[in-house]
Structures are given as structure tokens and as C-alpha cells.
Amino acid sequence: MRTETGLHAIGLSKWFGREPNAVRALDDVTLEIAPASFVIVLGASGSGKSCLLAAMSGLQRPDRGEVHFQGRDIWARGNQSAAAFRRDACGFVFQSPGLFPSLTAWQQIYVPLRQLGVDRQVARLRATEALDHVGLSAREGALPTQLSGGQNQRVAIARMLAKQPAILFCDEPTSALDTDNARLIGELFQHVVRQRGATIVCATHDERLIPFCDRVITLQAGSLIHDQLQDPA
Amino acid sequence: MHSLAQQQLSHMWLRAWFAIVTLTLAGVVVYLQVGLSNHYLDRLVRFEQQISAPIVVVSTSGTLLDLQPMTPEVEARVRASSVVEAFEVRSRSMVDLAAGPTGYPLAALAVDVTGPGLSAPRALSQASRQLLVTPGHVLLTDKDAEMTGFRLGDSFVVAGHRLQIVGRIKGGFGRNGSLVSQQTRDLLVPAIPRTEPLKPRIILVRGQKGQLLSETLGRLNQVLHLFGAQAMSREDYVRGLVQEGIEQNQDVRAYLYLATAVGLIALLIIAQSVQSMIAGQRSELATLVAIGVTRWRIGLIVLEQALWLGLIAAALAIPTALVGQMVLERFDVPIALHLAQILPISGIILVTAVLAGLVAIPSVLTLKPVQLLR
Ligand SMILES: Nc1ncnc2c1ncn2[C@@H]1O[C@H](COP(=O)(O)OP(=O)(O)O)[C@@H](O)[C@H]1O
Ligand SMILES: [Mg+2]
Numbered sequence: 001m002r003t004e005t006g007l008h009a010i011g012l013s014k015w016f017g018r019e020p021n022a023v024r025a026l027d028d029v030t031l032e033i034a035p036a037s038f039v040i041v042l043g044a045s046g047s048g049k050s051c052l053l054a055a056m057s058g059l060q061r062p063d064r065g066e067v068h069f070q071g072r073d074i075w076a077r078g079n080q081s082a083a084a085f086r087r088d089a090c091g092f093v094f095q096s097p098g099l100f101p102s103l104t105a106w107q108q109i110y111v112p113l114r115q116l117g118v119d120r121q122v123a124r125l126r127a128t129e130a131l132d133h134v135g136l137s138a139r140e141g142a143l144p145t146q147l148s149g150g151q152n153q154r155v156a157i158a159r160m161l162a163k164q165p166a167i168l169f170c171d172e173p174t175s176a177l178d179t180d181n182a183r184l185i186g187e188l189f190q191h192v193v194r195q196r197g198a199t200i201v202c203a204t205h206d207e208r209l210i211p212f213c214d215r216v217i218t219l220q221a222g223s224l225i226h227d228q229l230q231d232p233a
Numbered sequence: 234m235h236s237l238a239q240q241q242l243s244h245m246w247l248r249a250w251f252a253i254v255t256l257t258l259a260g261v262v263v264y265l266q267v268g269l270s271n272h273y274l275d276r277l278v279r280f281e282q283q284i285s286a287p288i289v290v291v292s293t294s295g296t297l298l299d300l301q302p303m304t305p306e307v308e309a310r311v312r313a314s315s316v317v318e319a320f321e322v323r324s325r326s327m328v329d330l331a332a333g334p335t336g337y338p339l340a341a342l343a344v345d346v347t348g349p350g351l352s353a354p355r356a357l358s359q360a361s362r363q364l365l366v367t368p369g370h371v372l373l374t375d376k377d378a379e380m381t382g383f384r385l386g387d388s389f390v391v392a393g394h395r396l397q398i399v400g401r402i403k404g405g406f407g408r409n410g411s412l413v414s415q416q417t418r419d420l421l422v423p424a425i426p427r428t429e430p431l432k433p434r435i436i437l438v439r440g441q442k443g444q445l446l447s448e449t450l451g452r453l454n455q456v457l458h459l460f461g462a463q464a465m466s467r468e469d470y471v472r473g474l475v476q477e478g479i480e481q482n483q484d485v486r487a488y489l490y491l492a493t494a495v496g497l498i499a500l501l502i503i504a505q506s507v508q509s510m511i512a513g514q515r516s517e518l519a520t521l522v523a524i525g526v527t528r529w530r531i532g533l534i535v536l537e538q539a540l541w542l543g544l545i546a547a548a549l550a551i552p553t554a555l556v557g558q559m560v561l562e563r564f565d566v567p568i569a570l571h572l573a574q575i576l577p578i579s580g581i582i583l584v585t586a587v588l589a590g591l592v593a594i595p596s597v598l599t600l601k602p603v604q605l606l607r
Contacts, residue, residue: 160524171605
């Protein structure tokens with residue numbers, strides 16, 4: 001079954017190296033992600049979480065399989081269509097915030113929007129609003145060195161929220177953070193899904209995020225071994 | 234708000250300044266090299282580039298620096314040509330006058346100020362031209378005044394004729410650049426009896442009014458080529474002289490190689506610094522690629538950073554070169570920096586910086602946002 005609005009991965013496989021020593025990072029993974037849901041991809045280190053995220057988000061082409069979004073295969077025209085998908089529909093939060101050391105919190109959001117061609121006035125409004133959304137309005141003039149790790153990660157999230165993506169892909173977003181900050185970000189994600197109707201796909205081994213999500217998918221050695229819906233707190 | 238490139242540069246000020254200082258010094262070397270060459274080349278073409286005639290006829294044999302005489306037929310053809318409005322056969326142009334109070338001899342250039350005035354400098358004002366018309370009048374350059382000790386109003390006798398310094402001239406004319414009229418020259422230089430008329434080495438020509446220069450040249454050359462002569466524009470003539478000057482003068486050539494070498498080394502160093510500046514922003518730039526910012530936009534950010542390095546270096550190189558010139562002049566190294574060359578040399582500095590930015594572009598193309606995943 002294929003929904004028009006969701007994200008649908010069909011038979012994704014990815015391997016590195018050659019047989020007989022090839023590593024099967026992904027082994028025929030099929031899954032469907034409903035719109036406006038917060039999905040966590042759980043698994044031990046090396047289980048293929050990041051590879052799944054990369055294939056589904058248009059960052060790295062799978063060796064086999066398709067990824068459908070709004071009825072189209074995002075890899076149909078290789079990197080070109082994948083880049084268009086990322087531009088039109090995706091946001092990314094990585095373990096490291098990847099903020100420009102020279103920009104203030106507000107500029108971290110404003111500058112990428114401008115680079116994406118968003119109108120100056122609109123970009124201003126969206127930057128201010130996104131910073132407010134993550135509770136950092138008071139620190140809009142702060143440089144990354146003047147903020148804590150958790151605050152910087154929230155700036156990185158705000159930068160993506162301002163882009164208003166249909167899907168936010170996160171890879172280990174809280175792994176470098178303490179429990180309080182991890183919880184704050186869990187709540188923030190939950191809020192984003194509820195308020196904005198965005199979808200979040202979050203690869204992590206950090207179980208502290210589980211209470212906030214709608215669904216937990218577990219990978220082991222590149223295979224999907226567990227898929228459980230749950231009621232978030 | 235400043236641009237992303239500017240903010241990133243000011244953040245990486247140490248690396249940025251290293252690149253800027255290297256580029257500035259390279260620029261200064263180029264300035265001083267050009268200044269040294271200018272000094273030589275200026276003397277070479279000081280008068281030729283000032284003549285009023287837009288066209289010059291010379292022999293096709295020999296070089297411009299060492300012109301061969303032309304046959305009398307050439308002059309006859311120029312005279313007969315319907316595309317020529319006026320011409321002037323230039324033979325000997327320098328005339329020795331007298332030693333000044335310092336003992337240094339004053340020599341002057343004889344120019345035509347009454348007829349078509351083709352050999353007179355274009356920059357000569359109407360008033361100065363008028364002053365020269367009177368036989369015996371001399372216009373003195375600042376350099377000649379300094380060397381000879383002559384001053385405005387001084388007069389002296391040469392070959393029984395009284396000469397007087399009636400004015401001073403500036404602009405491009407230095408040593409031995411003082412002027413007298415051809416009439417004055419003819420007074421001083423007694424006609425030497427010859428069996429054969431003097432063969433001209435150069436004929437100055439002005440074409441008919443309202444006629445394109447290229448057309449006049451074309452029509453003249455159709456005829457002149459048959460007689461071993463050619464017509465060229467004044468600019469081409471001066472360019473040719475400079476070209477030959479560069480080729481023949483070893484110092485000038487050496488300066489040129491030196492500046493090119495310094496420029497290339499600077500390019501390598503700057504390219505390296507820009508590369509390392511970009512390497513320091515890889516993950517930030519890769520994040521932009523991840524969300525779909527096109528690579529050419531990221532390339533523009535890189536080029537903008539390089540451009541700013543170049544702009545700052547170009548701006549710093551000008552005063553630094555002027556200071557360098559002052560220092561070198563103290564050691565009697567003659568340097569002639571021309572205002573008109575500041576723009577092109579600044580341009581070279583900018584282009585070097587942008588080239589360095591272009592060298593860093595491939596590292597933008599290899600940015601892989603998938604590497605941001607853990
Ligand atoms: N570029 C690569 N080259 C070789 N092996 C890789 C590469 N990327 C991932 N792998 C392997 O694929 C497997 C899954 O990796 P990954 O998806 O990063 O795991 P996780 O994110 O769950 O820790 C691992 O065994 C890893 O060693
Ligand atoms: Mg991972």
C-alpha cells in the first residue's frame with residue numbers, strides 16, 4: 001500500500017566492500033512512514049541506522065530499492081532528483097550542530113534561508129519565529145561559542161524548522177547532550193510534529209527520546225527486526 | 234548585516250591575514266617591477282607617445298628601435314596620397330643648446346609648431362605652442378631645469394643667435410625633454426651640403442578629416458608596402474617600441490620574470506590558504522548542501538571570500554608600493570609608478586585571489602553531506 005503523502009521505503013539494500021567480505025549495512029528494508037509522526041530508528045552501533053536515514057533522505061543512494069515520496073521515487077534521477085527532494089521537503093539535524101562559528105544564533109537561521117532563495121523579509125520573520133519556537137529568542141545575538149551544546153543543537157533545529165520541511169531527518173541529535181537537554185529536544189520534536197504536522201525520522205541509540213515518539217523501529221545488522229507503535233507521553 | 238563570506242573571513246582572521254599579507258607583498262613586487270620597467274620604457278617612448286600625428290610611416294626592414302632609412306619614393310607616395318591631409322618628415326630631432334650654470338649641457342627637441350604641428354606633443358597647450366613660434370624661444374622641463382641650473386627668463390647665445398627660456402613644461406617630459414621649434418633648430422644647425430638628400434627614417438602623417446584611421450592605414454599600406462615601408466597608428470608604434478624595449482633590455486625582462494614568479498608563488502600560497510579556510514568550514518557548508526543549497530551558490534561563498542582577500546590586498550598594496558618606491562629612491566633605484574597602472578595591477582591582484590578561490594572550488598564539489606551522519 002502506498003500513501004500519497006507519506007514516505008515509503010521499498011526493499012532498501014546497501015552494502016560496502018566486496019563479497020565475501022561485504023558488509024550488508026542495509027538488507028532489504030521496507031517500511032512506510034505516515035505523515036505527522038515521530039519515528040525513532042533504534043539499533044546498536046553499526047546496525048545500519050544512518051544508512052537507512054541516508055537512503056530515505058536522499059543523501060546516499062541505496063544499492064537496491066526505492067524511496068517514494070508523494071508518489072515519486074526520490075532516486076529516480078539519481079542525485080539530481082534526490083537533491084530536489086532534500087531542498088523541497090527535508091530538514092536535517094546531525095549530532096554536531098554544524099553552525100557557522102562566525103554567525104549569531106539568528107543569522108544561523110537567516111543565512112541558509114537566503115541561500116535557499118527565500119525572500120529577505122520572509123526569511124527575517126521565519127528566523128525570528130523559529131528561534132522563538134526553540135525558546136532562544138533572548139539569545140539571538142549569541143555566537144556558537146557563547147551557547148551551550150544543547151542550546152546550539154536547538155539553534156540547529158530552529159534553522160531546519162524555519163525551512164518548514166515536510167520531513168525532519170535526525171541522526172543522533174541528542175547523543176552528545178545531557179539528560180535535561182535530551183528531554184528538552186524530545187519535547188521540542190513532539191511539539192513540532194503535533195503543531196506543524198511535520199514528520200520526524202530520528203536515527204539514534206539514545207533511548208531517552210523514546211517516550212516522546214509515536215513509533216520505534218529497530219534495526220539489527222541491516223534488517224528491520226522490530227516495529228512498534230506507541231502512545232507518546 | 235555582513236555577508237556570510239565576510240563574517241567567516243573575519244572569524245578566520247589569522248588565516249585570512251596570512252593570505253592578505255602574502256598577496257599584498259606579491260602585489261608590491263609587481264608594482265615595483267612595473268615601476269622599474271617604466272623608468273626604462275618611459276625614456277624610450279617619452280616623445281613618440283606624445284606626438285600629435287596619429288599615423289607613423291616607417292621602413293619595414295629593421296626594427297622600430299633601429300629604424301632603417303626609407304627611399305625617397307616613400308615620401309613621394311605619401312605626398313601624392315589622397316588620404317593624407319598633412320605629413321612631416323622627421324629627421325634629426327635633438328639639438329644641442331648650451332651648458333647651464335651647473336655645467337650640464339642643455340639639449341632640446343625640435344618640434345613643428347607652425348605647420349600641421351605633427352611632431353609637437355599633443356599635451357602642449359595652445360599658449361605654449363604660441364610661445365615657441367618666436368625663433369629663439371625655449372621651453373624648459375623641470376628635470377632639465379634641475380640638471381642644468383637654467384631658470385625661467387635666462388638667456389644665452391648659441392652660434393650667434395640669442396636664445397631665451399620663456400616657459401616651463403610638465404607632464405611626461407624629463408631629461409632632454411625641453412622644446413624648441415623647428416625654425417629655431419634650423420637657425421642653429423647650419424645646412425650640411427649633401428650630394429644626396431637625407432633619406433627619411435620616419436614620416437609623421439595625419440589622414441583626411443572624417444576618415445577612419447583603419448581606412449587611411451589600409452589605403453596607405455596598399456601603396457607603401459611596394460616600397461618597403463608601412464604605416465601604423467601611433468599607438469601601435471609606441472606599443473611596438475615598448476615590446477622591443479622589453480625584449481632587448483635584459484633588466485626589464487628579468488623584472489618581468491621575477492614578477493611572474495612571485496605572482497605564481499603567491500597564487501600557490503593563497504590557493505593553499507583559501508583551501509584551508511574552506512576545509513575549516515566543510516561541515517557547515519556540507520549542512521547547506523544537505524538542505525539543498527546548490528553547489529554553485531556555495532562556490533560563490535568561497536569565491537566571495539577569495540574576492541575579499543583580493544580587495545583588501547589590492548587596497549593595501551597601493552600605499553605599500555608607494556612607501557617601497559620612496560625607500561628605493563633613497564638608494565637611488567629609479568622607479569616610475571604611473572597612476573594609470575594602479576587599476577590594472579589591482580586587477581591582477583584581484584584576479585590572483587579569485588583564481589585561488591577557483592582552485593578551492595573542487596573541494597566544494599566533493600562536499601558529501603552524507604559524511605555528517607554518524
Ligand atoms: N562508507 C562506508 N564504508 C564502509 N562501511 C561503511 C560505510 N558506512 C557505513 N559502513 C558500515 O555499514 C554498517 C552500518 O553503518 P551505519 O549505518 O553508519 O550504522 P549506525 O548508524 O547504525 O551506527 C556498519 O557496519 C558500518 O561499518
Ligand atoms: Mg549512525
